[in-house]
Amino acid sequence: MYLLGVGSAFPSNKLSDGILKDLGAGCSTSEQMLIERIGVTERSVSLPVDFVRASNGADVVEARKAASVSPTALGVEAAKRAMTQAGISIEQVGLVVADCATPYQTCPSEAQRIAGSFGVKVPSYDLTMGAAAIPMALNTLASWRDDRLPEYVLFVSTNTPSVHVRYGVDPLAARVFGDAACALVISRKHQGAWRVVSTTSRAESERQISVVVERSVSVSPASVASSEFMKDAVQSLMSEGEGASEGYFIGTGMLDREFHELVCAAGVAQERVVSVVPEHGYSLGSSAGAALANVWDKALSGERVSIVHCGDGLSAKVVLMRN
């Protein structure tokens, strides 16, 4: 199976640490420790900065009205870039699959809204897989029969958690989240720039739910994977298969800085651990795909990129190789 194109999209509004500091509410010690493990310094958000300053915990319904871009629009933008890179048009896509934890509507599916924005009749539905969206989607599609996989599959992960953040009330969520979308064009019948070498996933002992999106988005520091778990999981995933510690690495989880440090501690060069989280904020399943878009043209023929998920009761890895 091949990746023929990858696209990403971010809203243009930027929220710096300085703006958030001005909002007032401070973090507890445990929250501050978690923020250190995540390592976000700036966020791309769909909310105008003036709205954030004035919102003071505004409801999600009001935030959506103020937002400059919806998850659907962001997903469409990323999809267009992925299809341009793949050199295909939407009419050639045989299946649209989407992942979205922050939909404006719970019906129809996000995939149907995205496909509807393109004005095409195409099978479409959601596979909602959370932070592990990219490795799990590739793992799933790689398990399909040849005759059931369309010529081109468009997978989109899009999330705008910022509209669920109660700025001025929840300083932890305010510091963690940013908005992003990513899209992948996948095919088994046509060779692309990247080949899927292997996919693995396994359930871990306990299922922890660290991020909840309801009216507001919240992070539970007590449910975030411990440093010991992260260390063991990263070490385990990095020792799987030949050349497992070579190439580029992308983490899918919220604990971006910690993942970066653990991978580097295993002997991987700093610049080989790629992420969009520090400069755009954490956007659940979309962040890893957006990071992959950054690696797309950097890698040389034969180089690998490993996308690694550890947390929420699941470990997963997908290894891609540049053709």
Next chain:
Amino acid sequence: MLHILGMGTCHPTTSIDNHFLEALDVGTNAQWIEEKIGILTRVTTLPVDYIRETRNQDPRMAVEVASMNATDLGVRAAEEALEKTGITPSQVGLLIVNCCSPRQTAPSEAVRIAERLGIKAPAHDVYTACPAFALHIDYLRNFNETALPEFVLCISTAVMTQHVNYNDRSDGAIWGDGAAAWVVSSKHTGRLEILDSMFTADPTRCEAVVVESQGFFHQDGRAVRDFSVRQTVRLIKAIEEKYPIDWKRDVFIGHQANRTMLEQITNNREIPASNHWHNVTYLGNQAGAGAPASLCMHWEKMTAGQHIVVAVVGAGLSWGSIVMRVTK
């Protein structure tokens, strides 16, 4: 070859009849509801006093007062399906869930249900709203059989009454709440053998049926009704051309949108009432849970050799079908 090994359902116990809706004084009456949509009662997770007093004008309040949420219903339906199959949660190797009315949009409904049931296997939502029964079966048929675990648990759960504006004379009459669950295996044979399935969509019409997150359900009623009848008839015709369907023996189950629509379909295909299984008359439209719940409720009536034809339509707009054969 996939088999369905066991099924389960869960519905809330609170039922509201057409006279209750007439008493809301929103321009409808019991006779009109019965004649137009053929639903006599519907079940809801909302307290009747809450509906009477507020007409659910703030759906976010509904979440707070409801007796159960979609996760609760899904868990109970799953427990029944696992028990009837004779397996434990630890034997489930994959959980997939469809839910158009989740209380939370993260984590996925599947992860919430997995946590409640103690299922440690991978869990994710596979979602399209009403035609979920067909989507889930068709989705699982995509996999190489070696990639499928021994047992897959599928759930469709919905609490659409929590998204109903009871000042709307139609929406209040249509919707009910419910969940259905079914256990699928490619490695064990069960009473239902999957012969065929399909699922597709026309997203250019995705605005025809909408549920606002934190808000109301709304639809283009006439357009959706016309689409539903026409598309379901097309699905059945395609199955009739491909398989030796005999409506004197075989059974049809459609999307449980409303009974008059279903009767238009069965009249068109000359399907006798005895071989049309439905539950919408007394439970209301349970979105993606309606069709599988109907099958589950008729499980003991299945006879060996019978074909079960499921043709379902809904939001997206999307549609799909399943052809099953009763093995024993």
